[in-house]
Amino acid sequence: MKRLHPDSLIEQQKDEILQGLIEFVRFPSISTDPEHRPPLRACADWLRDRLTSIGIEAELRETGGHPAVVGRSEMHADRPTLLIYGHYDVQPVDPLALWNTDPFEPVLRDGRLFGRGASDNKGQIWAHIQAARLFHMTGTPLPANLVFLIEGEEEIGSPHLTPVVEALAKEYQFTSVIVSDTGMPGPGQPALTNGLRGLAYFEVVLTGANTDLHSGIFGGAVPNPAQALTHMLAACKDPQTGRILIPGFYDDIEPVSEKERASIAGVSFSDKAFQEQLGLAALEGEEGFSSLERRWIRPTFDINGLTSGFQGEGAKTVIPAEARCKVSMRLVPGQDPDGVEILFRSFLESIRPPSIQMEISVIHGARPYHLDIDHPLVEAGLQALKAGFGVEPVIIREGGSVPIVQTFKQVLGTETLLLGLGLPDDRCHAPNEKFELDNLWAGIRTSVDLLYRLGRG
Amino acid sequence: MKRLHPDSLIEQQKDEILQGLIEFVRFPSISTDPEHRPPLRACADWLRDRLTSIGIEAELRETGGHPAVVGRSEMHADRPTLLIYGHYDVQPVDPLALWNTDPFEPVLRDGRLFGRGASDNKGQIWAHIQAARLFHMTGTPLPANLVFLIEGEEEIGSPHLTPVVEALAKEYQFTSVIVSDTGMPGPGQPALTNGLRGLAYFEVVLTGANTDLHSGIFGGAVPNPAQALTHMLAACKDPQTGRILIPGFYDDIEPVSEKERASIAGVSFSDKAFQEQLGLAALEGEEGFSSLERRWIRPTFDINGLTSGFQGEGAKTVIPAEARCKVSMRLVPGQDPDGVEILFRSFLESIRPPSIQMEISVIHGARPYHLDIDHPLVEAGLQALKAGFGVEPVIIREGGSVPIVQTFKQVLGTETLLLGLGLPDDRCHAPNEKFELDNLWAGIRTSVDLLYRLGRG
Numbered sequence: 001m002k003r004l005h006p007d008s009l010i011e012q013q014k015d016e017i018l019q020g021l022i023e024f025v026r027f028p029s030i031s032t033d034p035e036h037r038p039p040l041r042a043c044a045d046w047l048r049d050r051l052t053s054i055g056i057e058a059e060l061r062e063t064g065g066h067p068a069v070v071g072r073s074e075m076h077a078d079r080p081t082l083l084i085y086g087h088y089d090v091q092p093v094d095p096l097a098l099w100n101t102d103p104f105e106p107v108l109r110d111g112r113l114f115g116r117g118a119s120d121n122k123g124q125i126w127a128h129i130q131a132a133r134l135f136h137m138t139g140t141p142l143p144a145n146l147v148f149l150i151e152g153e154e155e156i157g158s159p160h161l162t163p164v165v166e167a168l169a170k171e172y173q174f175t176s177v178i179v180s181d182t183g184m185p186g187p188g189q190p191a192l193t194n195g196l197r198g199l200a201y202f203e204v205v206l207t208g209a210n211t212d213l214h215s216g217i218f219g220g221a222v223p224n225p226a227q228a229l230t231h232m233l234a235a236c237k238d239p240q241t242g243r244i245l246i247p248g249f250y251d252d253i254e255p256v257s258e259k260e261r262a263s264i265a266g267v268s269f270s271d272k273a274f275q276e277q278l279g280l281a282a283l284e285g286e287e288g289f290s291s292l293e294r295r296w297i298r299p300t301f302d303i304n305g306l307t308s309g310f311q312g313e314g315a316k317t318v319i320p321a322e323a324r325c326k327v328s329m330r331l332v333p334g335q336d337p338d339g340v341e342i343l344f345r346s347f348l349e350s351i352r353p354p355s356i357q358m359e360i361s362v363i364h365g366a367r368p369y370h371l372d373i374d375h376p377l378v379e380a381g382l383q384a385l386k387a388g389f390g391v392e393p394v395i396i397r398e399g400g401s402v403p404i405v406q407t408f409k410q411v412l413g414t415e416t417l418l419l420g421l422g423l424p425d426d427r428c429h430a431p432n433e434k435f436e437l438d439n440l441w442a443g444i445r446t447s448v449d450l451l452y453r454l455g456r457g
Numbered sequence: 458m459k460r461l462h463p464d465s466l467i468e469q470q471k472d473e474i475l476q477g478l479i480e481f482v483r484f485p486s487i488s489t490d491p492e493h494r495p496p497l498r499a500c501a502d503w504l505r506d507r508l509t510s511i512g513i514e515a516e517l518r519e520t521g522g523h524p525a526v527v528g529r530s531e532m533h534a535d536r537p538t539l540l541i542y543g544h545y546d547v548q549p550v551d552p553l554a555l556w557n558t559d560p561f562e563p564v565l566r567d568g569r570l571f572g573r574g575a576s577d578n579k580g581q582i583w584a585h586i587q588a589a590r591l592f593h594m595t596g597t598p599l600p601a602n603l604v605f606l607i608e609g610e611e612e613i614g615s616p617h618l619t620p621v622v623e624a625l626a627k628e629y630q631f632t633s634v635i636v637s638d639t640g641m642p643g644p645g646q647p648a649l650t651n652g653l654r655g656l657a658y659f660e661v662v663l664t665g666a667n668t669d670l671h672s673g674i675f676g677g678a679v680p681n682p683a684q685a686l687t688h689m690l691a692a693c694k695d696p697q698t699g700r701i702l703i704p705g706f707y708d709d710i711e712p713v714s715e716k717e718r719a720s721i722a723g724v725s726f727s728d729k730a731f732q733e734q735l736g737l738a739a740l741e742g743e744e745g746f747s748s749l750e751r752r753w754i755r756p757t758f759d760i761n762g763l764t765s766g767f768q769g770e771g772a773k774t775v776i777p778a779e780a781r782c783k784v785s786m787r788l789v790p791g792q793d794p795d796g797v798e799i800l801f802r803s804f805l806e807s808i809r810p811p812s813i814q815m816e817i818s819v820i821h822g823a824r825p826y827h828l829d830i831d832h833p834l835v836e837a838g839l840q841a842l843k844a845g846f847g848v849e850p851v852i853i854r855e856g857g858s859v860p861i862v863q864t865f866k867q868v869l870g871t872e873t874l875l876l877g878l879g880l881p882d883d884r885c886h887a888p889n890e891k892f893e894l895d896n897l898w899a900g901i902r903t904s905v906d907l908l909y910r911l912g913r914g
Contacts (some may be wrong), residue, residue, distance in 0.1 A: 003887045197673060201772050216654060216857025219787050220751035221731075223741045226760035226782075227694065234691035237684065239810060267540030274678075276896050279667030282812040284680045294677035302672045303683035309762035310783055315658050315820045317763050317785055317857075325683075326767055328774055330676050353696060353738040363772045400673025400774075 004140040006131070006448045010441050013137075017130050018108065020050065021440070024088075024122045025106040025115040030369040031066055031089035040152050041065045043088050047150055050129065054136040055338070063160035066152030070168070073132070073146040075391070076380050079456050080175035081145040083412065085404065086125025087154035087181070090117035091429045098431035100154045112434040120428035123423045123435035124180040125150055127443030134448060143455025147172055154181075158404050163412045165404075176377055176454060177408045180443060182398055182420030185267060187436065190385040190446075193418035194260075194378060195296060195397035196405060198331035198368035200340040201304075204229070204348065206323045207357040212309070213319040223355035225323040226308040233325060235351050237301050242286035242294075244301045244329075246347045254334035260373045263395045264292050296397035300330040326363070328412060329398060337365030366401040371415050381417045388446025419446060463588070463905045467898050470594075474587050474897070477507065481545075482563040482572040488523055488546035488613050497523045497609050500545050504607055505772070507586065510603035511593040513605060518624070520617035523609030529624070530603040532588070536913050537632035540601040540625070540869065542639070542861065543582025544611035545575035548886045555888035569891040577885035580892035581637040581878045582607055582896075584900030591905060600912025604629055609636075615861050622861075622868045631697045633834055634865045635912060637900060639855055639877030640729040642724060644893065647842040647903075650875035651717075651835060652753060653862060655788035655825035657797040658761075661686070661805065663780045664814040669766070672774040680812035682780040683765040690782060692808050694758050699743035701758045701786075703804045712792035713754045717830045720852045722750050753854035782905040783820070787856060794822030822857040828872050837910040838874045845903025876903060 010017070026310055027043035030036040041217050044060050044067045049072035051058035057232060058071030066089060075081070093103040093116050101107045106115035115121065128148075135142050147168065151161050168174075182193040206225040213222060243249070269292050275283050294300075304327065309320030329340055344444040352358050373395060385393035398418075405416045421439040422428060464627055467474070484500035487493040501517050501524045508515035508528035516527030522545060550560040550573050558564045563572035566864070570580065585605075592599050604625065608618050625631075639650040661684040670679060694701050701707070724750050732740050741753040751757075761784065766777030802817055809815050828835060830852060842850035855875075862873045878896040881884060 050480075063869060097908065199673070199774070201774065208737065213735070214654070214857065215757065215761060216787055217855070218735075218752065219757040219759050219785075219856060220755050221737070221740060221742045222735060222737065224759050226763050227690070227758075228696070229763070230687040230690040230694045230760065233684070233687040239685070239688045241484040270460055278670070278675075278679060280665065280679065280812055282680070282810075283678060283815060284810065284812045285678045291678040295675065298677050300672065300675050300676040300777055301684075303687065303766065303780075304672060304684050305766035305768045305777070306686070306763040306780060309760065311762045311764040311781070315783070316761065317656070317658065320762070323760075324768070326772070328672055328676075328772075330673060333902065351742065353739075355737055355741045357738060378842050398523075398674070398705055399676060438484040 002140055003452070004135055004138060004448055006134055006445050009134050009138065010444055015197050017060070017440070018113070021113060021123060021126045024107045025113065025118050025124060025379070026104055028104045029089050029117070029152065030092050032092060037066070040089060043068050044152060045090055052252070054133040056132060056146065057437065058148070061164050063153070063164060065160045067165045068152060068161065069148065069150040070164070071148040073142050075145045079145050080454060081147060081172050082454055083127045083147050083149060083174050083408070084175040085177060085179045086128070086150045087121045087152065088150050089152045089155050090120070091155050095431060101434055109334040111437050113437065114434045116433055118433055118435035119422045119426035120433065121154065121181050123440055124443065127180060127421060127440055128178065128447045130444045131447035131451065137298055143451050145176070154404070161404060162407055162411065164348060165407055169411050174412045174414045175413050177412065178417040178450065179405065179416055179418065180303070180419050180421050181402065182418045183424060184420055185269070185394065185396065185424070186388070187423060188391060189268070190389040190393035190442070191396045191420060192378060192381045192385060192393055193398050193420055194371040194373060194395050195333065196369040196402050197399050198335060198337060199328060199363040199366040199401045200331060200337040200344070201326070201328040203361050203363055204325050204327060205359045207321065208355065209321055212321050215317040215319050218319055222319060223353060224319050225356055225424065226320050228353050228356045229308065229323040232348055232351055233303060233327070236347070242284060244299065246343050248343045249299070252339065253299070253332055254336040257373065261293070263373065264296065266289065266394060267292060267394050271391060295399040297332055297397060299332050299335060302328055304328050321325065331368045333368050333370040336367050366403040367406045369402070369405045369409070369416070375415060377415055377417050380418055380450065384446045384450035384453055385419060387449035388442045460909070461595060461599055461905055462591055463591055463902050464805055466591050466595065467901055470642065475570070478580060478583045478897070479563045481583060482570065482575050484563045486546050486574065486609065487549050488610050489549060494523070497546060501526050501609055504545055508605060509730055510588070511590040513589060513603065515605070518621050520610070520621060522617045525609060525618065526607040528605040528622070530599050530850045533544060534601045536600065536602050538604060538629050539909060539911055540604050540606055540634040540865070541585045542634060542636045543607045543627035544578045544609065545607050546609045546612050547577070548612050552888060557889055560751050568894050570894065571889060571891045573890055575890050576613065576879045576883035576890035577793045577890065578638050580897055581900065584637060584878060584897055585635065586906045587901045588908065591901070596712055600909050604631070607693070611861070611867030618861060619864055619868065621632040622864055626868050629867045631871045632715055633871050634869065634873040635876065635907065636862065636873055637876050637878050638859065639875045640879040640881060640883070641877055642726070642851065642853060644880060645846065646725070647846040647848065647849060647899070648839045648853045648877060649835060649842060649850055650855050650877055651828040651852050652790065653826040653859050654756070654856050655792060655794060656785060656823040656858045657788060657801070658783070658785040658795040658821040659798070659801065659817070660818050660820055661782050661784060662816045664778065665776070665812065666778055669778050672776050672778040675776055679776060680810060681776050683777050685810050685813045686765065686782060689805055689808055690784070695802070699741060701798050705758070705800045708796070709791040709796065710756070710789055714830065718750070720830065721753065722747065723747060724851045724853055734810065750860065752856040754789055756789050756792060756804060759785055761785050788825045790825050790827040793824050823860040824863045826859070826866070832872060833876050834872055837907065838876055841903045841907035842876060844906035845899045
């Protein structure tokens with residue numbers, strides 16, 4: 001089979017590749033805003049046409065919300081079938097005043113493309129589309145069957161995507177999924193993300209008396225829900241060791257191999273720079289783990305919000321009738337949000353004062369994801385990154401959650417290779433988002449190389 | 458000396474007494490609202506004229522805020538001089554929609570006068586003014602020299618009153634102060650208040666990173682100020698015993714005599730009714746003390762407000778940059794806000810995690826007040842209440858603070874007799890405030906009797 005060598009091709013095609021990405025970023029495809037429904041659909045139509053023009057048979061799949069763009073290459077029974085996932089929707093732009101240029105009028109400067117969605121996720125999915133385009137342009141047979149799934153609701157939690165994935169599961173037999181929607185530790189440091197934490201997010205509401213009470217008249221003889229809340233939350237975590245004290249919380253956690261801990265230890269990371277960047281007097285975390293391990297392979301317990309009683313200027317001597325908190329736990333492989341919910345509820349119930357009523361509601365849950373470091377996909381991904389970036393990549397995990405990856409595993413039965421092209425300073429979700437063109441070119445090279453490695457290369 | 462017997466006089470004068478009180482309540486003398494400055498001054502002018510008309514030489518004393526009305530009877534060197542304190546300002550009326558009748562168009566119904574300020578404090582100070590009026594009307598010599606001090610800023614914390622009290626201290630030698638601005642346990646249960654708790658009110662602000670952080674990306678490796686706050690606040694109080702754990706907090710508290718504890722034990726009070734009224738599943742408080750003791754003779758530690766991070770609907774997985782709380786301690790005799798501030802600051806400092814910055818600010822302070830149960834004023838007050846109400850009164854304390862009483866003690870060097878005419882259901886500071894006319898008549902009788910007991914009777 002004739003092999004595609006992307007380097008000189010990319011060099012020739014730079015203007016055209018960039019022009020396409022600029023058009024893509026120009027769509028104000030803000031999924032959370034109902035007024036942006038027309039540009040979302042226009043963006044999806046445009047993507048469909050782009051895919052069609054490079055030999056990918058594409059269509060819009062209607063959902064209860066914004067449509068998903070699904071495209072497929074010619075299918076050959078003797079080739080593996082890969083799902084390439086991305087999203088065309090973007091975050092809102094506010095505060096608009098902090099943007100140096102119009103978020104939807106992309107600007108090229110110093111080897112970067114500035115605009116909302118440039119990095120998250122238009123630039124990253126564009127790298128894979130352009131890889132497919134190079135094959136098409138040059139008439140080179142694709143080493144694998146490709147199915148593109150580019151959705152329009154990732155930034156609002158993919159509420160309608162599972163049925164689309166279920167339909168794809170009936171149509172194709174996928175061998176793996178490729179996603180570029182994560183990050184690299186820094187410029188020139190390509191990374192394969194082999195783990196994502198899960199999430200269990202709750203709201204706890206404690207209630208005391210049927211009304212706020214005067215702290216002078218009643219204080220001393222009545223329960224204070226704000227006080228009960230501090231005691232109950234404080235009981236959840238040891239401030240000295242950083243250990244979570246909810247009984248059973250750590251029981252099911254899968255051990256992390258020595259090989260993976262060694263790999264994490266090899267990732268360049270400065271505690272001092274991290275601390276200084278955050279303006280912190282000191283770092284803190286669970287005893288016996290490094291900062292990266294605390295962020296990647298260990299679970300957390302964090303209070304995300306507290307609210308009770310009088311919060312304005314000055315004094316109001318009130319015993320609050322109610323106290324609320326938002327609490328979330330990041331989960332690691334072996335844990336799942338349903339199990340954690342049972343442990344959390346029963347622990348809080350066991351320490352609830354009899355004077356206080358409690359309600360706990362689940363706000364969000366996501367299962368953690370982990371791709372074993374010895375899985376063949378990992379080696380293929382690392383080799384492709386090395387080919388694309390020209391340097392040795394690292395294996396990282398990420399502390400956040402990408403729930404769709406679990407959906408792929410459960411519905412398609414396949415693992416996902418996470419090859420992020422974003423940098424920590426890309427300002428995703430913030431003003432002046434940008435994407436590094438070096439990562440675009442390296443991403444295209446990586447994608448081409450990966451297709452050979454995973455396909456009939 | 459000819460003695461005044463108020464009973465039949467009050468009976469004859471009821472309409473006139475009530476008509477005057479209705480005029481008094483009609484002034485919308487809301488001290489916190491700058492737009493109500495004219496009616497406050499009109500109310501003060503009206504009061505001055507009323508006092509003058511009953512032989513009390515009265516004037517407005519200008520302050521930095523609303524004027525104080527000061528009136529004095531004829532002064533006789535051989536008679537003791539009593540200060541009668543009250544206030545003509547009232548609380549705001551909102552929520553107005555919850556009033557059954559116009560708050561400033563007083564309505565008589567079922568032996569009650571409804572209107573803002575009817576109980577707090579216009580009806581109560583009116584009883585003392587009417588007592589003086591009965592002496593004047595009948596040409597009966599006053600047994601004591603009277604100085605009225607009726608201020609216009611009590612509901613906003615009496616910010617300009619101390620200079621007025623200091624001036625009075627130079628003009629007169631007071632033997633005692635009489636205040637009716639407290640409460641009775643219930644209808645037909647007259648009460649002398651011999652103690653008020655003090656107050657130490659703080660705001661604590663804890664700061665972590667220089668910005669809110671994503672709990673997925675950073676969680677586990679950075680401090681969470683909301684978490685630190687729960688640990689630090691939880692450390693201040695033992696949830697089992699209800700004891701405050703700030704070292705030294707109880708050290709200076711003056712012991713309460715067996716006689717006074719016995720007196721408190723004699724006050725009729727139902728824990729069950731109290732709990733049901735508040736809709737509580739259980740009461741709670743310091744081990745070894747009754748509910749009334751917990752509210753009257755024991756100090757407290759209460760969280761009045763908590764605020765941190767994301768408090769809206771749904772999820773935002775943020776590690777807050779900051780967490781704040783409002784905390785107040787009610788103080789009992791022997792404690793003072795400055796001493797408690799030192800203990801509180803040094804305790805929090807000792808348990809502050811090194812990763813967290815802390816700022817503590819003092820919002821309010823008030824010293825506790827206590828009149829010894831064996832002080833002669835107490836006996837005089839009890840006898841006067843018995844004469845006025847026709848039943849045995851009880852001695853109570855109140856859990857709140859009336860800072861002006863400490864000012865009287867410090868500036869005038871005199872003790873204050875607190876003879877409250879308000880009922881727990883008078884709805885002071887709330888919609889549909891009312892005052893019981895039975896307490897008005899009993900209050901006038903009490904006042905007349907007291908003047909004989911404290912004067913040259």
